[in-house]
Every structure is written in C-alpha cells, then in structure tokens.
Amino acid sequence: MASVTIYVLILLAALLAPLSARSADAMQLPTLGDGSEMSSSVERRLGDRIAREIYRDPDYIDDPVLADYVQGIWQPLLAAARSRGDLSSELSERFAWELMLGRDRTVNAFALPGGYFGVHLGLLAVVGSRDELASVLGHELSHVTQRHISRVMAKQSQQTPWMIGAMILGALAASKSADAGSALIVGGQAVAAQNQLNFSRDMEREADRIGFGVMTQAGFEAQGFVSMFEKLQQASRLNDSGAYPYLRSHPLTTERIADMQGRQPLGAGNAPSAPLSPEHAIMTARARVLSNPGVDALRAIASEAPGTSLATAPLARQAGALYGAALASSRLRDFAGAAQYLQRLTGLLRGDAATARLSHWLEVEVALSAGEIRRAAVLLEQAPADAGLQRQRPELFLRAQLALQMGEMLAAKDASQALQVWLVAHPHDAQAWQLLSSVYAVQGQMLRSIRADAEAQVSRLDYAAALDRFRAAQELMRKNEAAGTGSTGQDHIESSIIDTRKRQVELLLKEQSLER
Numbered sequence: 149m150a151s152v153t154i155y156v157l158i159l160l161a162a163l164l165a166p167l168s169a170r171s172a173d174a175m176q177l178p179t180l181g182d183g184s185e186m187s188s189s190v191e192r193r194l195g196d197r198i199a200r201e202i203y204r205d206p207d208y209i210d211d212p213v214l215a216d217y218v219q220g221i222w223q224p225l226l227a228a229a230r231s232r233g234d235l236s237s238e239l240s241e242r243f244a245w246e247l248m249l250g251r252d253r254t255v256n257a258f259a260l261p262g263g264y265f266g267v268h269l270g271l272l273a274v275v276g277s278r279d280e281l282a283s284v285l286g287h288e289l290s291h292v293t294q295r296h297i298s299r300v301m302a303k304q305s306q307q308t309p310w311m312i313g314a315m316i317l318g319a320l321a322a323s324k325s326a327d328a329g330s331a332l333i334v335g336g337q338a339v340a341a342q343n344q345l346n347f348s349r350d351m352e353r354e355a356d357r358i359g360f361g362v363m364t365q366a367g368f369e370a371q372g373f374v375s376m377f378e379k380l381q382q383a384s385r386l387n388d389s390g391a392y393p394y395l396r397s398h399p400l401t402t403e404r405i406a407d408m409q410g411r412q413p414l415g416a417g418n419a420p421s422a423p424l425s426p427e428h429a430i431m432t433a434r435a436r437v438l439s440n441p442g443v444d445a446l447r448a449i450a451s452e453a454p455g456t457s458l459a460t461a462p463l464a465r466q467a468g469a470l471y472g473a474a475l476a477s478s479r480l481r482d483f484a485g486a487a488q489y490l491q492r493l494t495g496l497l498r499g500d501a502a503t504a505r506l507s508h509w510l511e512v513e514v515a516l517s518a519g520e521i522r523r524a525a526v527l528l529e530q531a532p533a534d535a536g537l538q539r540q541r542p543e544l545f546l547r548a549q550l551a552l553q554m555g556e557m558l559a560a561k562d563a564s565q566a567l568q569v570w571l572v573a574h575p576h577d578a579q580a581w582q583l584l585s586s587v588y589a590v591q592g593q594m595l596r597s598i599r600a601d602a603e604a605q606v607s608r609l610d611y612a613a614a615l616d617r618f619r620a621a622q623e624l625m626r627k628n629e630a631a632g633t634g635s636t637g638q639d640h641i642e643s644s645i646i647d648t649r650k651r652q653v654e655l656l657l658k659e660q661s662l663e664r
C-alpha cells in the first residue's frame with residue numbers, strides 16, 4: 149500500500165502545494181532539497197512521526213502470539229538482506245526495521261519511510277504458508293533497502309517532511325476498510341493518478357527481483373512467490389480490489405508474472421505449493437478472529453469446527469478450525485463452547501511441541517478471559533516441559549496478566565522480575581513496559597510504576613506524554629520526601645534514574661519539535 153499511499157499523497161501534494169510553499173516560506177521550514185533521494189536521517193524522522201500516530205491508532209495491534217510468528221519470518225529476511233549486501237550497515241543502523249500489525253481485514257502490506265512496515269491481519273488471514281508471507285514482506289523490504297520510498301519522496305521537493313507525514317497519515321486513515329466509501333475514493337484516486345504517482349514499473353520489478361533473492365536466501369521456498377502471485381491473480385480476476393488493496397498498489401502485469409516464473413528453478417512451476425502446516429493454519433485463524441470481524445463473522449468462525457466432516461480433513465485444517473472456533477467462542481463469551489474446542493485441539497496437537505505451545509497459550513488466554521484465575525494459574529504451572537517457554541514473550545505476558553488479575557504481591561513480584569529481564573534485551577518493547585508499570589502498581593511501587601509508564605510512552609515515540617509521566621514521578625518524590633517516607637536507598641536510586649531519563653527525553657522532544 150505504500151504506493152497507494154504515495155499516489156494519494158502526491159495527488160494531495162499537488163493540491164496543497166501552493167499553500168505549503170507559502171507556509172514553508174513564512175516559517176522557514178526545512179525542505180527536502182533537490183537531491184535525487186531523501187537523506188536517510190530525514191526519512192527516519194519522517195517515519196518516526198508517522199509511526200507515533202500509528203501507535204496511537206486503536207487499530208494498531210501488538211498481539212504477542214501473531215507478532216512472534218511474523219518476527220520469525222521477518223528477522224531471517226532482514227538477516228538475508230544484510231548478508232547479500234542489499235541492506236547496507238548504515239541503513240541497517242539508521243532505520244527502524246519494524247513491522248506494525250493493523251487489525252484491518254483487507255489484504256495489504258506496505259512500506260513506510262524510515263524502515264517502518266505495516267501488515268494488515270487480513271493479509272495474514274489469506275496467505276497459505278510462511279513462504280507466501282515471506283514473498284510479500286521481502287518485496288516490501290526491498291522497496292526500502294533500494295531507497296524507492298526516498299526517491300519518490302524526494303520528488304516532492306516543495307513539501308516539508310512534516311507535510312508529507314501529515315498527508316501519508318491522512319491517506320492511511322482514508323484507506324481503512326471500515327469506511328468502504330472512502331476506500332473506494334482512495335482507489336479511484338490511485339487509478340487516476342497511477343501513471344505519475346506509483347512506484348515506477350522499474351521499482352516494482354526491482355523489488356520483485358531483490359525480494360525474491362532475499363526470501364530464498366533466507367531459506368523460504370521459491371514456490372511461495374509464485375503461489376502468492378497466483379492468489380493475487382485469482383483475486384484480481386474476481387475483481388476483488390476492495391478486499392485486496394495490495395492489488396491496487398501492485399497490479400499484476402503479465403510482465404511481472406512472466407518475470408517471476410522465469411526465476412523459478414526448472415520444473416518448479418508445476419511443483420505443488422507447500423502443504424498447509426498446523427502452525428500456519430493456527431496463525432491464520434488467529435488473524436481472522438483478531439481482525440475485528442464482528443459478531444456474525446465470529447459466530448461463523450465458531451461454527452466451522454463442529455461438523456463431522458472436519459474429522460477427515462488434514463490435521464492442519466482441523467487444528468486451524470478448532471483454534472479459530474475456540475478463540476471466537478471465547479470472544480463471544482461462550483466459554484463452555486471454547487473449552488470443548490480447546491479439548492479437541494490439545495488432543496489433536498499432543499506431542500507436537502511447536503504447536504502444543506500455541507494451544508497451551510490459548511487455554512490460558514481463554515481462562516483469563518473467563519475470569520478463571522485459578523485455572524489459568526494451574527495451566528501456567530503445568531506448562532509443557534520446555535525451559536525456553538517461560539522466556540517467550542507470549543508466555544511472559546500471560547504470566548503478567550495473571551498476576552494483575554490475581555492482584556497478588558508475590559505473583560506481581562515474579563512477573564516484574566521476569567519483565568525486567570526481558571526489557572534489558574528488548575528496551576523498546578512498549579507493551580512490556582506497560583505491563584511492568586501495572587505489576588509495579590499492584591506491589592504499591594508507585595514511583596517505579598510511573599517510570600515504567602513513561603518508558604512505554606518513549607517506546608511509542610510519544611516524548612511529550614513521557615515527559616508528563618516523569619514530571620508526575622518527580623512530584624510524587626517531593627511529596628514522599630515532605631511526608632518523610634521518601635528517604636530509602638531504593639527511592640534515591642529511582643529518583644536519579646528519573647532525573648536522568650527526564651533530561652534525555654527533554655532533548656528528544658526538543659529535536660522532535662525542531663522538525664516542524
């Protein structure tokens with residue numbers, strides 16, 4: 149969708165150009181210059197500005213289970229791009245290389261400035277394998293490593309980065325599937341403006357070529373690229389561009405298809421697609437349920453599992469249907485139904501460690517939704533005998549949620565220790581900071597709770613909100629001192645950390661405001 153976004157943004161740019169040129173003049177705003185591409189530092193700051201707004205969007209979703217799965221595909225792609233030399237070490241360090249999931253049901257993935265990428269749950273719900281997903285992500289990744297975005301941006305030399313950011317955000321908002329009317333308009337504009345405004349055909353061809361190299365080097369099956377093309381082709385024959393915005397930005401020209409088929413090893417064109425794996429079927433089901441499908445669709449997903457025909461279906465299909473039915477039932481607050489499907493699912497997956505952990509996490513999740521705290525605690529105690537499991541993000545977060553629902557000191561202390569260890573290795577994990585803030589509050593550690601909340605805001609690039617929290621923490625310290633309760637050694641350390649972090653964030657905020 150980057151290119152849909154770009155179509156719209158450039159159309160808007162044309163409309164707004166006189167206005168922005170005036171304001172740029174009047175306010176002495178920095179412009180992009182007349183270089184052939186936007187500098188990587190300007191592009192990163194532009195990306196940060198867009199990302200900050202996306203983090204605030206209620207449709208942005210950080211689901212630990214889906215995020216884990218997508219990272220398992222994304223990280224190998226990044227590593228392959230680095231080792232092939234497609235991703236320079238300079239760009240590797242300077243850009244974010246972060247995937248953001250959106251609840252949207254439409255099939256879309258897009259690259260944004262600065263190494264941020266959006267992936268709709270609708271895409272996760274239709275890809276048939278990790279390989280297919282890797283082919284789309286590899287293509288989008290290559291649009292950024294090859295500096296396509298920066299070159300298209302640089303054409304907007306009369307625009308300030310700030311204006312471009314505002315327009316990209318407007319286009320993103322307008323293209324949401326929730327509002328079919330505006331989605332159509334975006335499509336219409338995209339078509340009208342396509343010739344001047346798209347990534348060029350050469351850029352698309354290059355993203356296909358480099359993306360293909362990256363995904364195969366990362367160990368994914370080349371066949372995934374072809375079967376994804378076929379899937380898109382089928383959708384375009386059905387003229388389903390409403391559900392497939394990805395098609396609007398990536399029209400399947402015969403040239404692209406021929407190009408891709410030519411890249412396949414001899415004979416691979418006829419090779420069957422990889423069989424559906426249980427793990428992928430489960431992730432697809434989860435994406436469908438979490439993409440805000442509405443009550444009717446949840447009921448439909450829940451009703452896919454019963455039926456005797458399922459018993460003869462391949463294991464992966466059964467696993468996906470049961471997982472989806474259990475999660476959908478839980479969302480509909482039919483916990484008895486959810487328990488039945490879960491029981492069948494765990495029976496089905498017993499002995500397969502990779503997928504057994506997924507049904508284990510779902511069992512805990514459903515128990516927590518049902519308010520069955522004791523049962524959730526027992527389930528976490530009986531976790532499959534895998535020492536690494538407790539260090540995995542979904543498990544860590546479930547344990548923290550359990551501690552919060554229990555409201556119990558000891559559990560909260562365990563959870564905060566585990567989260568702290570996690571955060572040392574993953575200091576930008578906003579959701580982990582947020583959970584840490586809550587489990588500190590359960591322990592009555594208000595100073596630490598406020599500071600963790602501040603760090604969550606920093607991770608979401610919202611420095612103004614973070615500064616508010618740091619100020620609140622300082623205020624609390626003053627009150628504690630006045631009341632004679634603030635003189636412990638621990639508070640002393642905490643207070644110096646808060647002062648230091650506050651000063652650092654003040655600087656960041658200052659830099660951010662200079663960009664306007």
Ligand SMILES: [Zn+2]
Pocket residue numbers: 287291347352355397398
């Ligand atoms: Zn593309």
